[in-house]
Amino acid sequence: MSPRDRLHVVILAGGSGTRFWPLSRAKRPKQFLSLAGKVSLLRATWDRARKLVPVERIWTVAPRALAAAVLRELPKLRRDRLVVEPSPRDTAPAIALACSVIARHDPGAIAAILPSDHVIRDTSAFKRVVAVACRAAQGGALVCLGIAPDRAATGFGYLKLGARPRPGFASPVLEFVEKPDAMRARRFLRSGRYLWNAGMFVWRIERFLEELASVAPELHRQTAAVAAGSPGAWRRVPKISLDYAVMEKASDVAVVPLDAGWDDLGSWDAAARHASLEPGRGGARVMVGSEGTVVFGGRRLVAVLDVPGVVVVDTPDALLVLSRAASERTREIVQALTSLGREDVL
Amino acid sequence: MSPRDRLHVVILAGGSGTRFWPLSRAKRPKQFLSLAGKVSLLRATWDRARKLVPVERIWTVAPRALAAAVLRELPKLRRDRLVVEPSPRDTAPAIALACSVIARHDPGAIAAILPSDHVIRDTSAFKRVVAVACRAAQGGALVCLGIAPDRAATGFGYLKLGARPRPGFASPVLEFVEKPDAMRARRFLRSGRYLWNAGMFVWRIERFLEELASVAPELHRQTAAVAAGSPGAWRRVPKISLDYAVMEKASDVAVVPLDAGWDDLGSWDAAARHASLEPGRGGARVMVGSEGTVVFGGRRLVAVLDVPGVVVVDTPDALLVLSRAASERTREIVQALTSLGREDVL
Numbered sequence: 001m002s003p004r005d006r007l008h009v010v011i012l013a014g015g016s017g018t019r020f021w022p023l024s025r026a027k028r029p030k031q032f033l034s035l036a037g038k039v040s041l042l043r044a045t046w047d048r049a050r051k052l053v054p055v056e057r058i059w060t061v062a063p064r065a066l067a068a069a070v071l072r073e074l075p076k077l078r079r080d081r082l083v084v085e086p087s088p089r090d091t092a093p094a095i096a097l098a099c100s101v102i103a104r105h106d107p108g109a110i111a112a113i114l115p116s117d118h119v120i121r122d123t124s125a126f127k128r129v130v131a132v133a134c135r136a137a138q139g140g141a142l143v144c145l146g147i148a149p150d151r152a153a154t155g156f157g158y159l160k161l162g163a164r165p166r167p168g169f170a171s172p173v174l175e176f177v178e179k180p181d182a183m184r185a186r187r188f189l190r191s192g193r194y195l196w197n198a199g200m201f202v203w204r205i206e207r208f209l210e211e212l213a214s215v216a217p218e219l220h221r222q223t224a225a226v227a228a229g230s231p232g233a234w235r236r237v238p239k240i241s242l243d244y245a246v247m248e249k250a251s252d253v254a255v256v257p258l259d260a261g262w263d264d265l266g267s268w269d270a271a272a273r274h275a276s277l278e279p280g281r282g283g284a285r286v287m288v289g290s291e292g293t294v295v296f297g298g299r300r301l302v303a304v305l306d307v308p309g310v311v312v313v314d315t316p317d318a319l320l321v322l323s324r325a326a327s328e329r330t331r332e333i334v335q336a337l338t339s340l341g342r343e344d345v346l
Numbered sequence: 347m348s349p350r351d352r353l354h355v356v357i358l359a360g361g362s363g364t365r366f367w368p369l370s371r372a373k374r375p376k377q378f379l380s381l382a383g384k385v386s387l388l389r390a391t392w393d394r395a396r397k398l399v400p401v402e403r404i405w406t407v408a409p410r411a412l413a414a415a416v417l418r419e420l421p422k423l424r425r426d427r428l429v430v431e432p433s434p435r436d437t438a439p440a441i442a443l444a445c446s447v448i449a450r451h452d453p454g455a456i457a458a459i460l461p462s463d464h465v466i467r468d469t470s471a472f473k474r475v476v477a478v479a480c481r482a483a484q485g486g487a488l489v490c491l492g493i494a495p496d497r498a499a500t501g502f503g504y505l506k507l508g509a510r511p512r513p514g515f516a517s518p519v520l521e522f523v524e525k526p527d528a529m530r531a532r533r534f535l536r537s538g539r540y541l542w543n544a545g546m547f548v549w550r551i552e553r554f555l556e557e558l559a560s561v562a563p564e565l566h567r568q569t570a571a572v573a574a575g576s577p578g579a580w581r582r583v584p585k586i587s588l589d590y591a592v593m594e595k596a597s598d599v600a601v602v603p604l605d606a607g608w609d610d611l612g613s614w615d616a617a618a619r620h621a622s623l624e625p626g627r628g629g630a631r632v633m634v635g636s637e638g639t640v641v642f643g644g645r646r647l648v649a650v651l652d653v654p655g656v657v658v659v660d661t662p663d664a665l666l667v668l669s670r671a672a673s674e675r676t677r678e679i680v681q682a683l684t685s686l687g688r689e690d691v692l
Contacts, residue, residue: 022647022649286686288679301368302666303667303679303683305669305672305676306668306669307656307667307669310653312665316646318649319644319648319649319658320648321653322650322652329651333634333651336649337649342630
């Protein structure tokens with residue numbers, strides 16, 4: 001059996017946030033939005049997973065509150081492949097739970113963990129990188145997919161390598177670096193020895209669970225109990241990210257560079273960059289003298305006259321107009337709405 | 347009987363245009379919008395007229411297509427005081443028809459002709475100026491109300507005086523000057539001897555109809571025939587403005603300066619200036635870093651982040667975002683929509 005035949009995909013379908021308000025809401029977070037194409041980011045992730053494995057090896061983990069929405073969005077998802085978190089607890093518990101569930105099913109499985117709210121333009125390149133990662137995982141590594149930085153971003157964690165990464169090869173990760181300040185980020189960019197941590201992982205499940213038991217024994221025990229049918233154990237599970245709970249402390253961590261048009265779509269500005277690649281999306285638009293202005297959502301006619309560089313987000317009950325340069329700051333609007341008691345639109 | 351007891355008001359409720367698209371539509375032109383206050387401009391004009399005369403001396407002239415809307419907007423308007431133009435023909439025919447109708451009712455009447463799509467903030471000052479105009483009209487003058495320019499506007503006609511205008515007095519008008527270019531407008535502003543022609547007039551109706559018969563005999567005959575009950579005569583009535591048809595050629599034209607917070611609200615920018623004086627109008631708004639940005643229409647929540655100096659116009663089927671500096675250019679959007687065949691939203 002080749003590593004690829006043991007491969008299972010775990011789609012992380014949880015995740016919430018306010019960066020895409022008002023298109024995203026508490027009940028319809030970012031992964032359900034069509035921010036970069038005709039289908040939702042979650043559905044695009046499913047379609048990508050289908051290029052890797054058959055449906056019976058695609059698992060999706062989501063908190064209970066989103067389970068029905070996930071099943072609607074992914075009609076081919078088998079109900080017995082939906083791993084439900086009793087409540088949201090960040091990435092470490094979600095991934096540990098899914099891996100524990102799969103381990104009961106196929107102890108020799110390799111898992112590819114995929115966030116559902118990123119865009120990856122080049123599926124062929126992605127497939128090739130996952131194949132490389134599978135081989136490294138078969139050899140025992142906990143494999144990250146890493147993105148070569150094209151700017152000194154301060155919004156990502158970085159993976160430190162001993163040398164420049166080689167396309168098509170796994171390299172050892174020397175260190176996980178949390179989101180750096182601008183000066184360190186510029187140094188990382190210049191050095192060429194750092195990759196962004198994209199939150200995608202490939203590993204043998206047995207190996208991962210051993211590592212989990214070693215570095216986070218409580219979390220391992222609790223999630224194993226939930227996987228074995230005792231959902232009550234979830235109550236004591238902390239909210240904690242995988243990087244913090246496991247990866248920073250783990251041994252034999254490797255990275256394969258991914259050059260496949262990846263973007264985490266972290267803001268309206270990023271979504272606008274992608275939307276610009278797809279002219280004609282959405283409803284009727286009339287733009288005059290408004291270079292770089294992008295409209296999302298809505299079936300209404302939207303006209304813009306001499307207002308360049310903004311994003312217009314049109315939904316039935318709320319409208320946002322924001323400068324693309326300010327798109328990291330949507331939380332200021334959300335905070336104002338919270339203090340106005342307007343949870344009805346959040 | 348004092349001149350004021352003979353006063354009748356004629357509200358010009360016709361008028362169309364695209365400057366306030368998408369809030370204004372073919373079936374709901376500017377005068378029906380609440381651009382500067384809680385009530386429509388038309389209703390505010392009615393309320394102002396009521397400060398001058400009792401309801402039985404308020405006449406409203408409107409094309410047939412708007413008659414029902416006018417009656418809805420002005421519930422106190424007597425049906426027998428609604429003068430219906432069989433079709434829109436610009437100001438000269440509308441005013442001539444209304445004056446002919448009133449003449450049959452009260453030949454000694456004085457008429458104050460009031461457009462319905464301007465704003466006048468100071469009703470007391472307005473009343474005082476109309477009283478001055480009435481006395482001058484009683485003496486035989488065709489009286490215009492003139493606005494002292496506060497900028498070298500090129501969008502208005504100007505009235506040339508022999509000397510600086512005196513508040514509270516009528517001065518002879520030496521010349522009607524059509525919309526000037528920027529250089530002439532600056533010269534007019536500097537000289538202090540020019541007033542904007544605000545399209546408001548006061549005259550003895552008998553005197554006006556004599557002047558009309560003298561300078562535009564065809565128009566006089568046709569509109570008198572319609573007033574006498576022969577609507578077929580309207581077919582031959584040309585589209586022509588009062589200034590062009592009558593005022594430029596008339597003798598004994600005078601002007602009383604009006605200093606009463608007048609604005610013709612010629613663009614979204616002008617409307618935004620007035621809206622800014624009335625905080626809290628409209629639905630819920632959240633503005634962050636968006637100085638000078640104003641939202642019109644809509645009951646939806648509208649949030650603006652770091653986009654200063656724009657107007658957002660929110661309607662159920664169309665949304666406009668425009669730079670206040672570009673607000674003279676809404677026709678470019680309307681033209682684009684026309685060429686797209688989107689008459690449904692015009």
